[in-house]
Amino acid sequence: MSNSNENGATTFYLVLAWGFVGIPLIWGVFKTLENAMKLFQ
């Protein structure tokens, strides 16, 4: 029981940590791609 709780907490921390850095990065890449598309217009 405690093992599954531990696994759940670890997964939660992983999602939280990767989301914390991943969301701003994806937003930045999206904005850059938006500008880059002007090259092919």
Next chain:
Amino acid sequence: MSFLARERTIAKPGFNRWLVPPAALCIHLCIGQAYAFSVFNLPMTKLIGITKSAPDDWRLTELGWIFSIAIVFLGLSAAVFGRWVEEGGPRRAMFTAGLCWSIGFLLSAIGVYAHQLWLVYFGYGVLGGVGLGIGYISPVSTLIKWFPDRPGMATGMAIMGFGGGAFIASPLSVWLMQKFSTPTHVGVAETFISLGCIYLAFTMVGAAIVRVPPAGWLPAGYTPPKVAQKLITKNDVYVYDALKTPQFWLIWGVLCLNVTAGIGVLGQASAMSQEMFPGRVTPVAAAGFVGLISLFNMLGRFFWASTSDFIGRKNTYFCFFVIGTVLYILVPHTGAIGSVTLFVLCFVIIISMYGGGFSTVPAYLKDMFGTRYVGAIHGWLLTAWSAAGIFGPVLVNYIRQYQIDNNVPKAQAYNTTMYIMAGLLVIGFICNALVRAVHDRYHMKPEPEPAQASVAGARA
């Protein structure tokens, strides 16, 4: 401040090593803002005049020094503080880097508010530059220790963040300046304060998350190769002994030449695309081209460093030098046949290898000199970046100007530069070919085996 000590960061049983790359990204995404500093240049020339530069406003040439000072202090601090970073642990280093970086922004905000350029030089340039240097190397050896099975991929993830930081900082800074600007005020100071606070929060989260593995820890299911590989040492080399080896200076040359070839082009990409294809590549399209090559700069950092785990570091650099040489020779022909698509294709691959050069080198150093002082050795190696930062743009700019002064049409003014870049990569190829295993006399004496109790626990 004992919570910053290395001993307090040793992972407890059950810690998941995949929490360490986001910790590293927290710092690298912040300091990667340096690549986007140019978005402030134009607004900072209108702090007094607001709509156009007033006579007392700062000139663009004066502002250019802010970034240059920061890069010089990046190289210096990475070299000087490398050993301290290694021995003090990643949390202390990330905490210090975060403070320097954020306080640098706050001091710069005061400098902008009071219109004192020296304060911006000191804040962003000196203090921020120290934050850049310490922050850049702080997670490198920790990641290598957590991912002995995939060191290239691990450091590639962090150093990819440095390339990605500009993607976040650039639109964010523009948005913040729009929010804070009024008809009588350019919102640069407030934007600096906001960025300083955001970066402080981000870096502190990274410092809180980061952990070092217990001594002797290995990922579940991973057994280090029993047969020693020719170019992957099992020994460690002390930082100052590494500087005495020819291998360090050959890799220094490899990095310097690879970066020189890319950095000059990176800075001139917009002008080059417009001049090589006059009338076909507009300024807006050129801005799109710059964005695209920045994206490949970031992706290349992850792709090539991860690839190096499978094909080896030396072979990865051989790829850079061979493919790069061919592509640089091809570029003038793309102009001659008027193929924008081929031109773009050549440059996105070249720039991906430029980024890959940065991210593969920590694992190359680890293979050569072991993990013990790899962060500190990497710090010294970054002086190659500083040198390339001078050589690259000088080569591209001066050769182009020389060509134009000698009545070469603008569309062909870059041809000689491209051939010279190809030549530099050939020299890089030779340096890489000369890299051999480090001689035994440089190896540190092995430490006693760690207690088995500390090995159990943390899982992959």
